[in-house]
Amino acid sequence: MLPLLLVAMSSAAGQDPIAAALARIGALASYGLTLRSQGSGGEEVIRYSYRQPGYVRMDMETPYRGAVLIYRPDTGKVKLWPFGSPGRRAAISLRPTNRMVRSSQGHRVDQSDVGTLLRNVQRLQQHGSTRRLGPTTHDGRVVQHVVVEAEPGRAVDDVSRYDLWLDDETLFPLRVASYDRRGERRESVLLESVRLDPDFSPDHFAP
Template identity: 40%
Template sequence: MAWFMLLLALLGTPASSDPLAEAQERFRALTSYRVTVRLSAEGSEQHVLRYFYRKPGWIRIEFIRPHPGLVLIYNPDTRRVRVWPFGLNHLPRLNLAPDNPLVRGPHGIRVDQSDVGVLLESLRERQARGSLASLGRGEVAARPVAGFEIRDGTGGNPSSTHYYRVWLAQDSRFPLRVERFGTGGRLLESVDMADVEIDTPFPERFFTP
């Protein structure tokens, strides 16, 4: 049995692994992804958009709602965001810094910090300061998921604590839903991701039209 236990130690055991750490490893291994995002935030209009990502950091966002037709493309080489307010084939075309208020999302989210890798890093930082608890299994966007709750280790009254819930696809560990809760368990923000395609090929000039 000693050789078997040694083999398990070398290979690792998926059942006992940290799900967020595994999700990060899966993200580091992929080259690209595409997804339809629905963002609902308290006090704001729902955002629906198509999101495309390719390493080392190319990002293309096509808005469905609000601002249908609006396209943003972030270039990691120049660290600039090109914006077509009325679509790629229409003027004007803007060239902005990623911290420009015109291209910041709800709650000040920057285009260059909007990918799943940044999200997972933020969740793991919170986990390191607090705790991670399983919520069991479920289904999001017709796909089997495993849910987890992340709380900061700030102590005090649990009912006044801000916390997050993330639902990871069981097969790929890709986050399909992230929820942020406030005082008294009030849902402040929800991000749903559907139609996920990983390592999808893009046309040659998809990010440089």
């Protein structure tokens, strides 16, 4: 029994942390969190909800407090309630590429989920290196600090490096920082109050 346990531990230690995190998140039916993003466009605070196979709801806190965005993969459209009250007021229907529903960093609602982030990190891995700098702690939790850095001259969407802090137990990202080709920070994101597989109400994504 002991030799088998040691082999299993060795295999887990040698596993690519990004692939492992993506597999864990892909197995979730849903998640919810509070997202705090800081970049050149200022701070954004969003109550974020996700449900497979790609339903997204964003309840804005900052800078457009009260606004609600919902993306449905079955329609391919984003519905926007600029002043809140989904279901009570008429929504504006937009394509995900519309600038009105893109973040200050250019992120699209339909490509805002954690799985998409990790797939972008994997694209960078193909032309770079992956290092573990952890374990360490973040907000009182043990996390794995993982750095993915591209080869000189390489980038994915102008990102040449990602720093990720993955929860040591769930592998869910709790903090992410991205850097451009010059080594300057583009964006820093905190993922707080994470809930895995919550039971959203039936009208949460279809008010």
